[in-house]
Amino acid sequence: MENLETKITNTWCPGCGNFGILQAVKLAINNLIERGISKENIVIVSDIGCNSKIVDYLNTNSFYSLHGRSIITAMGIKMANPNLKILVFLGDGAALDEGISHLIHAAKRNSDINVIMHNNRLFALTTGQFTAVSPKGLKGKSTPEGSIEEPINPLELVLAANSSFIARGYSSKIEHLKNLILEAVDHKGFSFIEVMQPCVSFFNNIQFLNEKVYEAVNPELGSREKALTLIKEWNYNGEGKIPLGIFYKKDRIPFEEEMNKHLVKDKKPEIEKCLQTHL
């Protein structure tokens, strides 16, 4: 086992779902290293929020980005070096509020990055305000009477944006989540994993999640219709089971591969040739 520990004191609340996610990530990274992907070629990109502290707890390459900008920063890294394997960690607020444009465009482009969205269904580090996936009626400090907005379904959103890999995991199902991460890394193109997690301080839904989640299987991973059925089984608001697993997977040429393909190694720029057209 590669030692990925750091000396930084973990400041997540006891019982936080992030611990399970961190454990799954460590297992996944170790598996990648065992399979011959060098640790130097793995980069963790994080956003801002409790979840994003993960970069301080993993002794790997990392870029601790701005709020909402982790996905696009990760795209820039992949563009510069397509050999890198990139894991992006961000919360539901970063992905679906502050940075939603980058999420949609990264999915549309098929940027070859792996986005792991910690979904605790509110802004936690700022002590509890509603996000785009908070259930209607959520009472937070900014909505003492309850949020009046309906939540959006993030998986439906990324499917519409043409994400080529869509999955859902749960922070308490570590082995299952590890496997989702590995499948995502193996997938060439944009991967989106939503990870349901409780926020023990502001939205402790662990019992609800334990009761509702089940491991689903989509026998036809390339079917948008089948994927949509699973994605819509739970509407983030009312009743219904919460399926976990890979819902959609379809190969498509990754954006950065396409963008890099005309480059010729060590070729000098032909400036004089261009100047001739200016005479």
Added chain:
Amino acid sequence: MGMENKKDYSVIIGGAAGQGSRKAGLIIAKLFNNLGYNVFIYEDYQSLIKGGHNFSVIRASEGQKFSIREKADFLLSLNEETIDKHEKSLQKNGLIVFNKDKIKREKGVGIALDTITKELGGISIMGNTALIAGFSKAVGIEWEDLEDALRKELGKGIEKNLEIAKRAYEETNTFLKIEKLKVEPDPLLTGNEAIALGAVKAGLDIYYAYPMTPATSILHYLAEHAKDFNIIVSQLENEIAVINSAIGSAYAGKRSMVGTSGGGFALMTEGISLAAQSETPTLIINSQRSGPATGVPTYSSQADLLFTLNSGHGDFVRFVVAPGDANESCYWSGKLLNLAWKYQTPAILLVDKDLSESTFEFDRKVLDQIKKENPVLWNGKDEYGRYADSKNGISPLAFPGDKAVVKATSYEHDEKGFSIEESEAVILMQEKRLRKFEEMEKEIDSLEAVKVYGNKNSKKAVVAWGSTKGVALEVAEKLGLKFIQPLMIQPFPQKQFDKAMKGVDKLILVECNALGQMEKVLRCHGIKVDKKILKYDMRPFTVEELEKKLKSI
């Protein structure tokens, strides 16, 4: 006509958007260029696709002049509106070249653009070729020179165009003969093209942008030549994406540049702060246009100086350089890319519409002064810390893929890049950056950060920056004044500016904004401006306009 031997000609060519006046203007500029004249083109266009009124002003002169005159010697009209709008700008003995199929007038050179084009089976845009040919004949340009220029510029349908040109050429009389000068032509480049080339020469790998006038043509030019230059050019969803992806690419070791204008630059400022905190090299081209907000979007302004100098939240120094012509734009985009990497910092090249989109005679030798300079890299042996403390505040760079753990961050951090909050740790890192800022300031000594021209003994001096340089320099020289041009504005080149001020007892500031922003910058550095000449109609000063204003002081 008294126009021969003048060696300083102004041509206005205009028409509705979509009529091709800009391209026709460029061909005329190239004709003059090939006759040995120094050429400068000012473009005036509106924010629309079809209709309206667009025009180019071409100045062809002996010696370098990057400004426009009040009066034109030749007015070439693709439509009637051009004559209505510009006839008053014509010299008394000036010549109007027009389409006599559409416009009835006694004076001037009428060419039957529609008849010729139709009879020879051309399409209507080829009327522009007939106009250029008629003009060429009227001013005594040889057919061979004209044919040569047309062949270079008009790839598609060239034979038909030449047929049309020949007819118009034959049907027109010669009114004067413009003298050929014995000067080899230099390439004609817009400011934006020069910026692109400078960055490419300094090792640009990736250009990210979102379209915004007047920076868009950098995106177009680099995209057109992406294979020639062996670079990636990528248009993204917004300017926030643009700056953050550039920072990501630089973290992974690739030299990245972004380009935008006021509103887009405003969106980038959060990222500029990130580049400073994470110490990630980033070159930003900020081409100013009129504001506030959407303003007069296809016209120029120098009103984002203070904003640029203060862009990004937090305490940090970024390089800000404002070049004044295409040569300087090329040199400084290359230099700033190198400096961004040497000091791992955001660097901003501050230009404006009249610099970005005007066309200049370009000196190839500038490119020889630019090379890719290597930054300080990790030696591959010591335990790596992205923010390792050092005497000069610069921590060696390593990239993902190297045998190191490379942790970059937007948070305050320790030497390894882990987040910290403790007082001592915060001070350590802030002071490391402060030492780096001092080094950035020292770098100025090796640069020509302030230029001095004109009568160096004059007690009266003119100061101007950016695209206003061209006209201010010309007028200052004409009036026997000293001319001071600050190029680097942050860090401020105090020593060089103080030296330039030696013997000056009256300083006149010339700039294109309403508040006199450069005065505030100079005042911060103990330099007193005695008089301000400001222009804020979003058009450049003409030589005569500025001369009159300067004489009245």
